Amino acid sequence: MSPSKTVVRESMEKSLFGKSTKSKLVERLVFALFRLGTYFVLLCAATIFVDIVYKGGKTVFRSEFPFLNVEFLSDSPQTLHVFEYQGRKYEMSDSNFRSFRQGIDEPIVTETYAYSGGGIWPCIAGTLLLVAGAMIIAMTLGVLSAIFLSEYSRPGKILNAVRLSILNLAGVPSIVFGIFGMGMFVLAFGWNVSLIAGWFTLALMVLPIIISASEESMRAIPQGMRDASFALGATQWTTIRTNVLPYAMPGILTSSIIGVARVAGETAPIMFTAAYALRDQLPWEGLERWYDLFFQGVMALPYHIYVVSAKIPQNEYTSRMQYGTAFVFLFIVAAIALSSILLRIRMRKKYRW
Amino acid sequence: MDKRSSKTRYQLASNRKSFLGLTKESALKGLFGGNAFVSIVVLGLITLFLFKEGAGFFGQYRDSLLLYRQSGLEYVELMRGQQNALSALTRYLNSIRSRQIEKLAEEGYDFQESRAIMEESEDFFYDFEDLAVPLREHVIEANEILSAARDSYQEMQNLSEHRESLLKSGRQDEADALEIREIDFALFFDIVKSRESEYIKINENLIRGIEGILPSTPDFGDAELQAKTERFKELAEMFIEEVSKFEENVLAWERSRPVPISEAFTSFIFGKKWVTNSSIQDWYGLIPLMSGSLLVAMVAMFFAVPLGVGAAIYVNQVARSLERDLIKPYIEFISAIPSVVIGFFGIAVFGTLIREVSGWESLAWIDFFPISERLNAFTAGGLLALMAIPTIFTLAEDALNNVPLSYKEASMAMGSTRLQTIVRIIVPTALSGIISAVLLGFGRVIGETMVVLLCAGNRIEIPRFAEGIGVVFEPVHTMTGIIAQELGEVVHGSMHYRALFMVGLVLFLISLLINYFAQKIVMKFQISRG
Numbered sequence: 001m002s003p004s005k006t007v008v009r010e011s012m013e014k015s016l017f018g019k020s021t022k023s024k025l026v027e028r029l030v031f032a033l034f035r036l037g038t039y040f041v042l043l044c045a046a047t048i049f050v051d052i053v054y055k056g057g058k059t060v061f062r063s064e065f066p067f068l069n070v071e072f073l074s075d076s077p078q079t080l081h082v083f084e085y086q087g088r089k090y091e092m093s094d095s096n097f098r099s100f101r102q103g104i105d106e107p108i109v110t111e112t113y114a115y116s117g118g119g120i121w122p123c124i125a126g127t128l129l130l131v132a133g134a135m136i137i138a139m140t141l142g143v144l145s146a147i148f149l150s151e152y153s154r155p156g157k158i159l160n161a162v163r164l165s166i167l168n169l170a171g172v173p174s175i176v177f178g179i180f181g182m183g184m185f186v187l188a189f190g191w192n193v194s195l196i197a198g199w200f201t202l203a204l205m206v207l208p209i210i211i212s213a214s215e216e217s218m219r220a221i222p223q224g225m226r227d228a229s230f231a232l233g234a235t236q237w238t239t240i241r242t243n244v245l246p247y248a249m250p251g252i253l254t255s256s257i258i259g260v261a262r263v264a265g266e267t268a269p270i271m272f273t274a275a276y277a278l279r280d281q282l283p284w285e286g287l288e289r290w291y292d293l294f295f296q297g298v299m300a301l302p303y304h305i306y307v308v309s310a311k312i313p314q315n316e317y318t319s320r321m322q323y324g325t326a327f328v329f330l331f332i333v334a335a336i337a338l339s340s341i342l343l344r345i346r347m348r349k350k351y352r353w
Numbered sequence: 354m355d356k357r358s359s360k361t362r363y364q365l366a367s368n369r370k371s372f373l374g375l376t377k378e379s380a381l382k383g384l385f386g387g388n389a390f391v392s393i394v395v396l397g398l399i400t401l402f403l404f405k406e407g408a409g410f411f412g413q414y415r416d417s418l419l420l421y422r423q424s425g426l427e428y429v430e431l432m433r434g435q436q437n438a439l440s441a442l443t444r445y446l447n448s449i450r451s452r453q454i455e456k457l458a459e460e461g462y463d464f465q466e467s468r469a470i471m472e473e474s475e476d477f478f479y480d481f482e483d484l485a486v487p488l489r490e491h492v493i494e495a496n497e498i499l500s501a502a503r504d505s506y507q508e509m510q511n512l513s514e515h516r517e518s519l520l521k522s523g524r525q526d527e528a529d530a531l532e533i534r535e536i537d538f539a540l541f542f543d544i545v546k547s548r549e550s551e552y553i554k555i556n557e558n559l560i561r562g563i564e565g566i567l568p569s570t571p572d573f574g575d576a577e578l579q580a581k582t583e584r585f586k587e588l589a590e591m592f593i594e595e596v597s598k599f600e601e602n603v604l605a606w607e608r609s610r611p612v613p614i615s616e617a618f619t620s621f622i623f624g625k626k627w628v629t630n631s632s633i634q635d636w637y638g639l640i641p642l643m644s645g646s647l648l649v650a651m652v653a654m655f656f657a658v659p660l661g662v663g664a665a666i667y668v669n670q671v672a673r674s675l676e677r678d679l680i681k682p683y684i685e686f687i688s689a690i691p692s693v694v695i696g697f698f699g700i701a702v703f704g705t706l707i708r709e710v711s712g713w714e715s716l717a718w719i720d721f722f723p724i725s726e727r728l729n730a731f732t733a734g735g736l737l738a739l740m741a742i743p744t745i746f747t748l749a750e751d752a753l754n755n756v757p758l759s760y761k762e763a764s765m766a767m768g769s770t771r772l773q774t775i776v777r778i779i780v781p782t783a784l785s786g787i788i789s790a791v792l793l794g795f796g797r798v799i800g801e802t803m804v805v806l807l808c809a810g811n812r813i814e815i816p817r818f819a820e821g822i823g824v825v826f827e828p829v830h831t832m833t834g835i836i837a838q839e840l841g842e843v844v845h846g847s848m849h850y851r852a853l854f855m856v857g858l859v860l861f862l863i864s865l866l867i868n869y870f871a872q873k874i875v876m877k878f879q880i881s882r883g
Contacts, residue, residue: 031671034671037659048690048694145385148388153389173802177399179853211392261689306693309697333689334686336689337689
């Protein structure tokens with residue numbers, strides 16, 4: 001807002017409402033306070049974004065071609081060796097250091113920092129796998145259940161109770177799902193710490209959200225649209241396919257993207273069900289049978305952040321790793337969330353009744 | 354599924370293809386219904402499973418408490434309570450000593466000189482420390498006898514379990530070869546009990562000793578130290594009074610008093626200690642964790658409620674439309690920041706920042722500043738506030754949005770200002786929605802794990818609420834944090850494992866309760882819009 005506009009507006013207000021009274025002054029004061037509070041919140045969030053983007057960007061981006069830190073994005077976490085050789089200072093990840101040392105006879109004294117070298121590719125891959133599997137399970141169960149609850153089930157006390165309990169489950173803390181997944185899938189089913197245990201735990205965590213949001217968007221469609229279809233002799237399924245689902249799609253999509261962001265962002269449910277602190281192989285390497293893929297633990301970005309920021313001694317080298325990981329993670333989750341917000345705004349404009 | 358009901362009354366649908374007697378329509382309905390059924394059953398299963406895994410806890414805990422009592426270790430613990438009180442007294446005395454050393458150094462005495470000065474009062478300190486020795490030795494001896502009994506009892510338990518499994522697999526000879534003795538706790542306990550007269554004598558000597566020594570407290574000739582010694586005298590006299598109470602408890606203690614299941618229950622819900630892997634007795638008390646969770650949540654709500662509701666009012670009522678279109682998605686976007694990233698920010702930046710700010714000279718007048726711990730309830734609470742604000746904002750804004758425009762118009766038409774309209778008309782009308790928004794925000798804060806695990810300091814102790822507002826800068830542990838921290842290392846089916854499930858169950862019930870009330874409030878106070 002330009003200052004001249006404010007002046008015009010204020011003068012207009014003066015001419016319209018006459019002289020300023022005490023209550024007007026109070027009003028302006030209180031509104032200023034509200035504005036201050038609101039912008040304070042925005043500022044706080046911005047501080048976090050800026051801090052992580054600025055410090056993480058140093059790890060992820062490079063000033064020369066290809067502008068990205070390829071090693072960081074494609075390697076696995078390793079010990080960092082810091083040493084001086086022939087007057088130059090080197091920082092090398094473990095594997096690089098080994099090959100470097102082979103050509104040299106004299107012993108090299110190094111300082112080592114756990115988790116500070118290499119990259120985070122296994123974590124990215126693990127997170128993507130976890131999200132994909134969990135969302136397939138959750139979407140299948142969730143959307144189909146929502147269709148039943150909204151279109152087929154008869155309204156009544158039971159339906160209300162079911163709805164209420166699903167809504168309540170949506171607010172249950174994620175750690176409770178974590179402890180459930182640990183007890184049920186990891187121990188009782190004997191799946192151990194594995195991808196599949198993580199999938200089911202995460203899927204169950206978002207299931208209530210997806211069911212209630214999808215059902216909500218289907219119920220928001222006016223009954224008249226269904227009646228019109230029935231009046232033309234269409235069956236129930238045809239009605240759902242042509243007159244309900246297309247209009248409910250924006251809502252279903254948004255809810256599922258929110259689900260993706262939640263699944264990708266949560267740490268507590270996978271801590272005991274799917275995540276390893278460190279694993280040498282990528283998930284698809286070294287499999288004896290194809291289904292071994294499901295029964296192995298993976299590294300995951302959120303758990304990696306937890307490990308490097310709480311479980312190992314802190315120094316400047318680990319700090320780089322932490323910020324780099326946090327930046328990549330924030331970027332992935334934020335991209336998902338942003339696309340859901342944009343999609344919703346777009347879709348809202350498209351469908352109106 | 355009733356196949357017939359899916360056909361219409363006039364057989365219009367009879368020409369449809371059917372497979373195994375199912376038309377496409379009913380098959381689809383079955384598919385959807387089946388999915389819904391599975392979802393609901395699975396979600397219900399979570400509740401059942403939590404109950405099932407947690408339920409065994411009270412039985413195990415009761416057995417453990419029973420063993421604790423029958424082995425007589427509880428008796429020793431009573432005496433140890435007295436010993437601890439005495440050590441606290443000694444510690445206080447030592448703090449006077451070290452303060453004296455500091456003072457001497459400040460006044461510029463060198464080592465030899467200050468030693469000479471301290472030697473004057475040395476006897477008093479040594480004498481007092483000597484007073485504690487007999488009691489300590491008595492407790493240690495009693496503890497040794499009884500723990501030995503308890504340990505061999507547990508060994509025998511393991512052996513008999515081993516024998517059971519041998520018998521099951523038909524290895525009779527090996528099973529018979531195991532030598533299993535019955536451990537009679539009474540026998541061991543009687544040894545300790547028979548020395549009760551010694552204990553009484555020790556106490557008599559202790560009281561006489563302290564009373565004898567108190568008048569000869571050294572005079573340091575310094576106001577601060579003098580005040581401290583006066584305080585010490587008071588504490589010592591209080592201790593003397595307490596001795597009889599300790600003694601009474603010890604004498605009244607009975608080994609045969611039963612442990613009802615309700616005691617296991619109350620010592621979980623109202624227990625003040627959470628101690629695991631202890632050599633004497635494990636305690637699973639919820640209060641330290643619960644109070645930690647509540648303290649963090651209170652800090653978070655203190656910031657989140659005014660800011661969240663204020664922002665909702667601002668965006669909905671005051672802001673121009675461009676501002677609104679930018680702020681709303683932005684705040685929703687905040688809710689997508691993963692909690693572990695916020696927790697990491699707390700460790701890396703926010704905690705250090707708070708400690709630095711607390712060290713500012715201009716803030717020195719606040720009596721609990723500067724703070725010692727970087728990670729404390731305030732750090733975690735401040736960050737959680739940022740996570741609760743989007744929840745509160747979104748829901749409260751919805752509630753404000755639902756207030757019919759005519760209300761606002763009517764109020765404005767009466768000549769009230771915008772602020773008056775907001776305060777008197779719009780907020781009261783939307784109040785139920787705002788309250789439920791606040792409740793749901795609270796639920797989010799109580800259930801959040803990573804931020805508290807990383808930033809709350811993880812010290813298992815009840816925060817000292819008596820110290821006033823400074824309590825928020827103490828490190829705490831929370832219900833969610835304890836699960837995340839300890840679940841990784843427990844044995845499946847052990848008491849500890851079940852205790853963590855019980856904590857999870859409590860969290861589950863709290864969140865259900867919050868959700869339930871949030872919905873109730875919305876329904877009950879819903880405005881009728883004529």
